[in-house]
Amino acid sequence: MQGLADAGWLAGLRLSDLLFYAVALVAVTGALAVAFGRNIVYSAFGLLLALFGVAAIYVFISADLVAVVQLLVYIGGVLVLILFAIMLTSKIGDARRSNLTLALVPGGVIFLLLLGLTVFLSLTTPWGTVAGRGLPTLRDAALEPTSERIGDALLTDFLLPFEIASVVLLAALIGAVIIARKEMRLLTTGGGQGNRP
Amino acid sequence: MTLHVGLPHVLVVAALLFCCGLVCAITRRNAIGLLMGVELILNAANINFVAFSHYLTGHIDGHVMALFGIILAAAEASVALAIVLAIFQTFHTIDTAETTTLRN
Numbered sequence: 608m609q610g611l612a613d614a615g616w617l618a619g620l621r622l623s624d625l626l627f628y629a630v631a632l633v634a635v636t637g638a639l640a641v642a643f644g645r646n647i648v649y650s651a652f653g654l655l656l657a658l659f660g661v662a663a664i665y666v667f668i669s670a671d672l673v674a675v676v677q678l679l680v681y682i683g684g685v686l687v688l689i690l691f692a693i694m695l696t697s698k699i700g701d702a703r704r705s706n707l708t709l710a711l712v713p714g715g716v717i718f719l720l721l722l723g724l725t726v727f728l729s730l731t732t733p734w735g736t737v738a739g740r741g742l743p744t745l746r747d748a749a750l751e752p753t754s755e756r757i758g759d760a761l762l763t764d765f766l767l768p769f770e771i772a773s774v775v776l777l778a779a780l781i782g783a784v785i786i787a788r789k790e791m792r793l794l795t796t797g798g799g800q801g802n803r804p
Numbered sequence: 805m806t807l808h809v810g811l812p813h814v815l816v817v818a819a820l821l822f823c824c825g826l827v828c829a830i831t832r833r834n835a836i837g838l839l840m841g842v843e844l845i846l847n848a849a850n851i852n853f854v855a856f857s858h859y860l861t862g863h864i865d866g867h868v869m870a871l872f873g874i875i876l877a878a879a880e881a882s883v884a885l886a887i888v889l890a891i892f893q894t895f896h897t898i899d900t901a902e903t904t905t906l907r908n
Contacts (some may be wrong), residue, residue: 619826620807627809631817638824641840645904654886657821661847668814668858673850674871682876685843685881691886696892714831717825725819730812734860756864757871765868772875779879789893 611707627667647697651690657792658682672754811859814851822848834889837896839881846877 632655640653665674725768761769825844832838850870857866888898895903 642824643829670854714827718827722823729815783882783886787889
């Protein structure tokens, strides 16, 4: 509980708090780069920063399995997919101004209004009384793994959504292959040119 | 509000991510940039699920909901990027201000 700094408003600040602020700064910086970056590739790398920061926030609030899944699925899957799509769809010539924006001024106004509203609500709502008890502070207990409880919940309470999610993933897989296939029109209109016996 | 990290701090970070994602999804002309905004919005929602689960209820349900959100985001990203590639093959651009018809 000994703070790193003793003077003024920094007194009593724990190392975990400083870590959270650093991680949140990384995530918000990445999000700002995504929203206001001029180049689509820079936006993609901003998305990398934001997703990594979000995974670190998951670790901070002791959600270890969700953090690992975030790293695997988002950074290992979705971000690589987005980078591939950027490379496949952008021409070399317009790489400099490839991320134009429409109506940035109304967008900025919406950004400020919505940000003010959500931050105000987050800070002023008495969350403890909403949930029916006092607001607990961050638990200082040792990090206990959540994977066992999540596995139990997935196979008991959430069994039907779990199975439906597998069907959704299969449908998305087949749909993505069919939509992105180049020779779709050839197959549907003139399907007789294959080398059938 | 104190400097000790609690539920409001996490909610503020999620609100920042959400607002950035919404503005990105509104103002982008590039379809992939628009998709990145949607990913940011889904991430903000997942942070809120896990934060409420950690600070208020203590149940594991929020984690499971965040996992389902990640699953749906992955499915959405794959299908949406396939659609973007199909649009690019048809129109030779993915500028949302120019691809205004369903058929070429």
